Amino acid sequence: MIVEASISIHQKYLFMFKNYLKIAWRNLAKRKGYSIINILGLATGMCACLLIVLYIISELGYDDFHKNGDNIYRIALDRRYPGRVNSYAIIPQSIGKALQAENPAVKECTRFFDFTGNGNFLLRINNKTFEEKHVFAADSNFFKVFSGDMIAGNITDALLQHNSVVLNETTAKKYFGSATAAIGKQFETDGNNGNNNFIITGVCKDWPQNAHFTFNMLISTTGFDFLRQENYTGFSAYTYILLYPGTSPQAAEATFPGVIKKYVSGEIGRTFGQSFEEFQKAGNGYHYFLQPLKQIHLTSSLEAELSPNGSKTTVYVFSLIAALILFLACINFINLSTARSVERAKEVGIRKTFGSEKRSLVFQFLLESVLLSFISMLVAFGMVLFLLPLFNQLTQKQLTLTYFFDVPRLLLLLSFAIVTGIIAGLYPALVLSSYKPILVLKGKFRSNRIGLLLRNGLVIFQFAISVVLIIVTIIINRQMNFMLGTQLGFRKDHVIIIERADLLDRQTKPFKDKLLSIPGVESATVNSSMPGQNGFFGTSFQQFGSRESVTGRGVITDDNYVSLLNLELKEGRFFSKDFGTDSLAVVLNEKAVAALNLKHPVGATLTSPDGAFNAPDGSVYKYTVIGVLKDFHFQSMQQSMAPLFIANVSKFNGASNFISVRVAAADFNKTIASINQVWKQFVPQNPFHYNFLDQAVADQYHSEETAQKVFTVFSCLAIFIACIGLLGLAAFTTQQRTREIGIRKVLGASVSNIIAMLSKDFLQLIIVASIIAFPLAAWAMHIWLQDFAYRAGMNAWIFILPAIAAILIALLTISLQAIKAAIANPVKSLRTE
Numbered sequence: 001m002i003v004e005a006s007i008s009i010h011q012k013y014l015f016m017f018k019n020y021l022k023i024a025w026r027n028l029a030k031r032k033g034y035s036i037i038n039i040l041g042l043a044t045g046m047c048a049c050l051l052i053v054l055y056i057i058s059e060l061g062y063d064d065f066h067k068n069g070d071n072i073y074r075i076a077l078d079r080r081y082p083g084r085v086n087s088y089a090i091i092p093q094s095i096g097k098a099l100q101a102e103n104p105a106v107k108e109c110t111r112f113f114d115f116t117g118n119g120n121f122l123l124r125i126n127n128k129t130f131e132e133k134h135v136f137a138a139d140s141n142f143f144k145v146f147s148g149d150m151i152a153g154n155i156t157d158a159l160l161q162h163n164s165v166v167l168n169e170t171t172a173k174k175y176f177g178s179a180t181a182a183i184g185k186q187f188e189t190d191g192n193n194g195n196n197n198f199i200i201t202g203v204c205k206d207w208p209q210n211a212h213f214t215f216n217m218l219i220s221t222t223g224f225d226f227l228r229q230e231n232y233t234g235f236s237a238y239t240y241i242l243l244y245p246g247t248s249p250q251a252a253e254a255t256f257p258g259v260i261k262k263y264v265s266g267e268i269g270r271t272f273g274q275s276f277e278e279f280q281k282a283g284n285g286y287h288y289f290l291q292p293l294k295q296i297h298l299t300s301s302l303e304a305e306l307s308p309n310g311s312k313t314t315v316y317v318f319s320l321i322a323a324l325i326l327f328l329a330c331i332n333f334i335n336l337s338t339a340r341s342v343e344r345a346k347e348v349g350i351r352k353t354f355g356s357e358k359r360s361l362v363f364q365f366l367l368e369s370v371l372l373s374f375i376s377m378l379v380a381f382g383m384v385l386f387l388l389p390l391f392n393q394l395t396q397k398q399l400t401l402t403y404f405f406d407v408p409r410l411l412l413l414l415s416f417a418i419v420t421g422i423i424a425g426l427y428p429a430l431v432l433s434s435y436k437p438i439l440v441l442k443g444k445f446r447s448n449r450i451g452l453l454l455r456n457g458l459v460i461f462q463f464a465i466s467v468v469l470i471i472v473t474i475i476i477n478r479q480m481n482f483m484l485g486t487q488l489g490f491r492k493d494h495v496i497i498i499e500r501a502d503l504l505d506r507q508t509k510p511f512k513d514k515l516l517s518i519p520g521v522e523s524a525t526v527n528s529s530m531p532g533q534n535g536f537f538g539t540s541f542q543q544f545g546s547r548e549s550v551t552g553r554g555v556i557t558d559d560n561y562v563s564l565l566n567l568e569l570k571e572g573r574f575f576s577k578d579f580g581t582d583s584l585a586v587v588l589n590e591k592a593v594a595a596l597n598l599k600h601p602v603g604a605t606l607t608s609p610d611g612a613f614n615a616p617d618g619s620v621y622k623y624t625v626i627g628v629l630k631d632f633h634f635q636s637m638q639q640s641m642a643p644l645f646i647a648n649v650s651k652f653n654g655a656s657n658f659i660s661v662r663v664a665a666a667d668f669n670k671t672i673a674s675i676n677q678v679w680k681q682f683v684p685q686n687p688f689h690y691n692f693l694d695q696a697v698a699d700q701y702h703s704e705e706t707a708q709k710v711f712t713v714f715s716c717l718a719i720f721i722a723c724i725g726l727l728g729l730a731a732f733t734t735q736q737r738t739r740e741i742g743i744r745k746v747l748g749a750s751v752s753n754i755i756a757m758l759s760k761d762f763l764q765l766i767i768v769a770s771i772i773a774f775p776l777a778a779w780a781m782h783i784w785l786q787d788f789a790y791r792a793g794m795n796a797w798i799f800i801l802p803a804i805a806a807i808l809i810a811l812l813t814i815s816l817q818a819i820k821a822a823i824a825n826p827v828k829s830l831r832t833e
Helices: 004-032 034-059 095-102 169-176 249-254 258-271 276-281 292-298 312-339 342-351 358-395 405-435 437-442 448-483 501-514 561-565 580-584 590-595 668-683 693-736 737-746 753-783 796-822 826-832
Strands: 072-081 084-088 106-113 121-125 128-132 136-137 149-154 164-168 186-188 195-205 217-220 235-241 284-292 495-498 521-527 537-543 552-557 569-572 586-587 605-607 624-627 644-648 658-663 689-691
Touching: 034 292, 034 312, 034 358, 034 693, 072 095, 072 292, 072 552, 072 580, 095 235, 095 258, 121 737, 149 169, 149 284, 164 169, 164 249, 169 195, 186 495, 235 249, 249 258, 249 284, 258 276, 258 284, 284 292, 284 586, 312 342, 312 448, 312 693, 358 405, 358 693, 448 693, 448 753, 448 826, 495 668, 495 693, 501 521, 501 658, 521 561, 537 590, 552 590, 580 586, 580 644, 586 590, 590 624, 590 644, 624 644, 658 668, 689 693, 693 753, 693 796, 737 753
Parallel strands: 136 217, 164 195, 552 644, 586 624
Antiparallel strands: 072 084, 072 235, 072 284, 106 136, 106 235, 121 128, 121 186, 149 195, 164 217, 186 195, 495 658, 495 689, 521 552, 521 658, 537 552, 537 605, 569 624, 586 644, 605 624
C-alpha cells in the first residue's frame, strides 16, 4: 500500500509539472513579441558570456599540457642600469648551468636560442629552397624539461647528435608527406661555419596553440662552438629549469645573488675595468628571478618575449564584463516581466480565487522563466556558432565549441541556464504571486514604493555600467591612437623593411644604389633595427677618461636613417658621405646626452667597453659625438625612453640586417615588384621578404589592441541590452500611466508634452547613472594607464560625451513607447480604465 501511495504521489507531481510546463509554453507562445524580446536579450547576454568564457579558458590554460609544468620555471633578468631597469626574457648562456651547478634543487636546466627572431629560417631540400618560422636551437635535454609526444624517433636522444633536428608533425608532413617518412632525411641551410647539413632524428606532435612558445623545428646545439665559451653578461639564451617536486622556488631564488657574484665578477672586471662592488655601487646590477611556466603568458611582459603575451588584468576585466552583461540581460527580464504585470495580475487574481497557493504561482512563473532561459541558451549557442569565426579573428585565437561537448560541462551549462532563469524570474514571480485577488479583480492594485525604487535602481545600474564601458572604450582607443600616432617622433607610413639584408654582405651598397634608381623609391637606409623591432642592442659608452659608463640601446645605420624616418636633429648633424671620419662618429638622443651629463655634447669624445666597438686586438677606439637627435619612441611606450647611441654602418663594412625603404603611395605594388626583381638579381637563391614599419610598431601593442577591439564590441552589446531593459521599463510606466495620459490629452496636452512627461523621470535616472559611472571609470583607467610610461591622459570631454550619448540613446528608446502612448486615442484608454 505504501509503495502504491508513493507511486501515486510521484504521478501526481509529474502530472502537475507537465501541466505547468504546458501553461508556461502557452504563455510564451501567446505573447510572441514579449517572448522574442526577452529571448533576444537573454540570448545576447549568454552569447557574450560564452564567448568570453571560451577566451578566458584559453588564456588560463596556457602551457597546461606539460607534464612537469608545475615545476618548470623560466630564469628571467632585471638588468639594473644607473637610473633605470630593463627586464629580459633572455639571459647569458652560461648563467643557467652555473645556477644548476650551485643549487641542488635544480633537476634539469635547458636552453634554446632564437637566432631568426621574427624572420625566416632558410632550408634547402632536394635543391629547393623553403622558409620556416619558429625555428630554435635547443639543448639536447630539451624534452627532459618540456613534454614532447614523439610520433617518430627516440625522445631521449633525438637532439643528442651534432646537427640533429626535431620537427613538429605539421612541418614533417609539409616537406616529407608523413612523420615516419621524415626520419633520416637531410636538408641544408646557410652558414653554421660550413656545417650546414642537418639530419631529422625525431618528429613530435604539434604543441597546442595556447603555449607561450611553439616550435616548428628544433636544431640541436650539440657542437655549437660559441657554447664552449663562457658568457655571463651577453644576453642570448632562453633558459628554463626543472625543480625537484616539493622544492620551493623562493628558496632556489635566494641562492641566486651569491652565485651571480661568484661567476659574473671576473667578466665584469675584464669588460668594465672595475670590481663587481664598484659596478653595483655605480647603479648597475643583475637580479635574476624565476617565472612559473604556467604564469608566463598572463604575467610576463619582458623584452625579447617569444610571442605577445596576454594580461591577467584583461582576464579579470573580461570576466567582470561577462558577469555584468549577463546581469544586464537578467535585469531586462525583470523589467519586461514587471511591465507585463498589469496583464498577468488578472490571471493571478483569478487563479487565487479558484484556490491556487502562492508557492504554486511562484513555481509557475519560475518555470516560465527557466523555459525561456533554456530557449535563450539554445539561441545563444547558435549565435556563438555564427560569431565564433569573427571572434577568433578579433582575438587571433582558434577557439571552438567542442570545449563544452562533454557530460560535466554540458551539465554545467544546464545548471547555468536553470540558475539564470531563476535569477531573472525570481523577483517577478514573487511580485506577481503576491497580488491580492480582490484588489486585482477590482483593478485597484498599484506598484509599491519598494518595487519602484528597485526598478529605478536597476536602470541606474544598467546605464552606469554602459557609461563606464563607453568611457573605458574611448580611453583605450585614445591611448592606442596616442601610441601609434604622431607622438612617436618619427614618420612610419609607406616604409617597408627588407629582411635578411645581411645576405648581401659587400653587395649592400650596390643593391641600395640600385633601389634608389627605381621610380617610386623615395629613400633607403641600411640599419640593424627600426622602431618597433627588438634589434636595438644593449651597449655602453662613457666620456673619454671616465670610468662611469652609461648603458643604453644601440643601432647601426647609414646617412639616410634620419631623412627616411623624418627624425628631428636638436644639435649638430647626422652622418654624411662628405666626412670620411664618420666611421668613428656617434649620434646620441637627448636621453643619452642627459645620462652622460654632457653640457656641450657635439664634439665630445666617447669610448665603449664593448668589444664590437673596438679594435680586433682589444685597443679602444675613440668616438666623436657629431649630433643630437630629439628623443623618439624607438621602443614601446610601455617603457621609459632609453639612451640611444647611433653608430655608422661604415665601421661595420657597410652591411647590416635590414634595408628600409620609403615607397611612394602611387603605384605601390609596382614599386614593390621592381624591388623584388632587384633582390633576385643580387640574392637569387633566397626569397624576397619585407614587413611594414607601421605594422611592426602596432605589433608591440598586440594585447592592448585585442582589449580595445573586445571592449568596443562588448560595450555595444551592453548598450544594446540596456536599451532593451529601458524599453521594458518604458512600457511598464506607460501602462501604469495610461489613465493620466488620457486625461491630459483630453485637457489639451500635445504629443510633445506627453513625451517630455514620460521622458523626464528616465533622464534623471540616466544623469544619476552617469554621475556614479564617472569616478568608477576614472579609477579603473588610472590603474590601466599605469602600465604605460607615456599616456594620453584623461580630459573632461571623455566623461561628458558618453553621458550625452547615453542620454540620447535612452531618449530614442523611450520615445518609441512615449510616441505610441501620446498618439493613442484617449477615449479608448479612459474607457478601459
